[in-house]
Amino acid sequence: MKRRQCLQLGALASLPAWAQRGFDTPPPPGPARALRWPALERASLPNGLEIWVARKPGGLPLVTVLLQVGAGSLHDPAGKAGLAELTLAVMAKGARRGDETMDAADLAYAAESLGSALDIEVLPDCARLALTVGTARLEEAVNLLADVACRPTLLAAELERSRAQALDALTLSLADAPLLAGELAQRLFWGETPRGRLATRASLARLRRDDLLACHRQLLRPDSSRLILAGDVELAEAVELAEAFFADWPAARQPLPALPLLSPQPLAPALLLDLPGVDHGAGHCAVLLAAPGPALGVDAAPAQVAQAVLGQGYSSRLNQELRIKRGLSYGSSSQAEALPGAGCWRLGAQTRPERAAEVAQLMRAELLRLAREPVPEAELAARQAALLGELGRAPDTSAGLALLVAEQARQGRGQQALADWPAALRAVRPAQLQALAGALWRPEALRCVVVGDLKGARVEEELRRQWPGAWLLRAQELDLGSRTLRKGA
Incomplete structure (x- = not known):
């Protein structure tokens, strides 16, 4: 018995330190690893479009193409809250490429054929359109993003469909306590400022196709936009693609509308x-x-x-x-x-x-x-x-x-x-x-x-x-x- 115990103790002593501590005791943390960020490179086109590249060589052969534009909800006119969001939604439902017109199904199929989906996010001061694709499909992805951003059809029929979807989402949010609390807090804190104005059934009903066309003409423009490419891509390739598909995006003739300087105007405590x-x-x-x-x-x-x-x-x-x-x-x-x-x-x-x-x-x-x-x-x-x-x-x-x-x-x-x-x-x-x-x-x-x-x-x-x-x-x-x-x- 003593010999067996000695053998067991000897075997235990030969185990690595983590095993001697037992499985219930976590190992001490190792030294923190330094964060290594890819270098950012920049260029621009004559029409004012900025090109930002964050290169990640040696990883998966993927690239995310993100276009950040100045069409944020803070630009929504009084009484027409929801305009920027509805404009971006309808933009994804139809676009022109040369003499051809692509409808919502064509655009969805084009994105899916790239192994991707078009992501759209509208923030108060900007909006983002993005696709993530394999490097072999990068040219097609940049072309598709340019079609949607620069040459949307903004058809009246698609406006009505997108409006109906927005109204359905609004109805659902009014029955969701956390979502509704967030909307109410925004309204309560910002009051009648542009950030405090929320999309309602009444404001969405007021929007017409001319409003969407004006929003696109005034806010989606190269001099307030950035084309960002992140992943397995180099700056020279990014510039070449931007020149091929965004160089004919005309610079706006009027100055960009200034964003309002906000100050809270609380409605109640x-x-x-x-x-x-x-x-x-x-x-x-x-x-x-x-x-x-x-x-x-x-x-x-x-x-x-x-x-x-x-x-x-x-x-x-x-x-x-x-x-x-x-x-x-x-x-x-x-x-x-x-x-x-x-x-x-x-x-x-x-x-x-x-x-x-x-x-x-x-x-x-x-x-x-x-x-x-x-x-x-x-x-x-x-x-x-x-x-x-x-x-x-x-x-x-x-x-x-x-x-x-x-x-x-x-x-x-x-x-x-x-x-x-x-x-x-x-x-x-x-x-x-x-x-x-x-x-x-x-x-x-x-x-x-x-x-x-x-x-x-x-x-x-x-x-x-x-x-x-x-x-x-x-x-x-x-x-x-x-x-x-x-x-x-």
């Missing part, structure tokens, strides 16, 4: 919306806090680190307080939006209706605590490491890399900024976070939205105590286009 039957009786409601954020062009590194501390990831403060310590929610989220003149942060979670006011108060307390107390160095280092790890995974795909480059371009950063970004995040100190929070977040600047089936929940009294002047609405009273959010007002 808080809003409580009773939405009976939401979540099929599951008893959840959405709680969202809106707070001022830094404007576009302001140093974004402290804001992004502060967001990681507050609401990004399992170890963030909001998740610790709401889920881990109290079991009030399955999780929380934090989103930041930087726009010309001002920005907005949104902290959100879902919880039981009777705990909604408590969740709102905890969110507000965590936001304000960031201004009162410096973040401990250990916590800051952990959140920066998580942020950098997430950032380091983004360039693993050509689409992720293209979006990184597009965001750098949107924020007006130069070629070197992407390479410098990890170091900028790592250099953020607790005093910067405290200064940022102190400059932006005061109790009277915060706005709260609660949406859910509130039957029997005593949320209204508690919410009004936390936010004096809070509005209470029933679902059947809601009108997103009204200044009071109430029908008939």
Whole structure:
């Protein structure tokens, strides 16, 4: 028996260190790997179109082609909210190539034959059209993107079909508590500014084909656009393709309409919306806090680190307080939006209706605590490491890399900024976070939205105590286009 034990001990000693620790003990983390970003290269065409290339040689033979244009929703005229989004949707339903016309089915087939799909995203200050293809099909992809962006047919019949789809999506969003809470927070925080105007059934009904043609003519133009190629591609090839398919894109004769400089115009301190039957009786409601954020062009590194501390990831403060310590929610989220003149942060979670006011108060307390107390160095280092790890995974795909480059371009950063970004995040100190929070977040600047089936929940009294002047609405009273959010007002 003793001999057998000795043999067992001897065998154990010969095992590697990780096996001796046992399978339940994770190994210590290794040294952090340096983030290696592909170099950005730039060129331009005589018509003003910028060409940005982020080359990833040696990986998969894929390229993402992304066209970023100036047609954002902030340009939507008063009373016609939803114009930019509807224009981009109809653009993907028909285009001309030479003497031929391609309808929606032709364009969808052309994209699918490339092994891809046309992705369209409309942001407040720009819009993006993108395709990801194998390198052998790159020329066809750039040609297709140019057809859609430069030569859309914008047919009246496709406008009606896209309008019907937009109205259906709007109807669905009005029955989805988290989506509706986000819309209401945007409306409550920005008020009657261009960012506060939301697409409604009335605004979508006002749009005509002439509106779409004017939007395309005024905003989709080469001097406010960037053609971004990320993946297995070189600058010379990108320039050659841009010249072949975008050189005849005529430069606009009129100056580009300036983006409005935004400033929050809150409608009310808080809003409580009773939405009976939401979540099929599951008893959840959405709680969202809106707070001022830094404007576009302001140093974004402290804001992004502060967001990681507050609401990004399992170890963030909001998740610790709401889920881990109290079991009030399955999780929380934090989103930041930087726009010309001002920005907005949104902290959100879902919880039981009777705990909604408590969740709102905890969110507000965590936001304000960031201004009162410096973040401990250990916590800051952990959140920066998580942020950098997430950032380091983004360039693993050509689409992720293209979006990184597009965001750098949107924020007006130069070629070197992407390479410098990890170091900028790592250099953020607790005093910067405290200064940022102190400059932006005061109790009277915060706005709260609660949406859910509130039957029997005593949320209204508690919410009004936390936010004096809070509005209470029933679902059947809601009108997103009204200044009071109430029908008939």
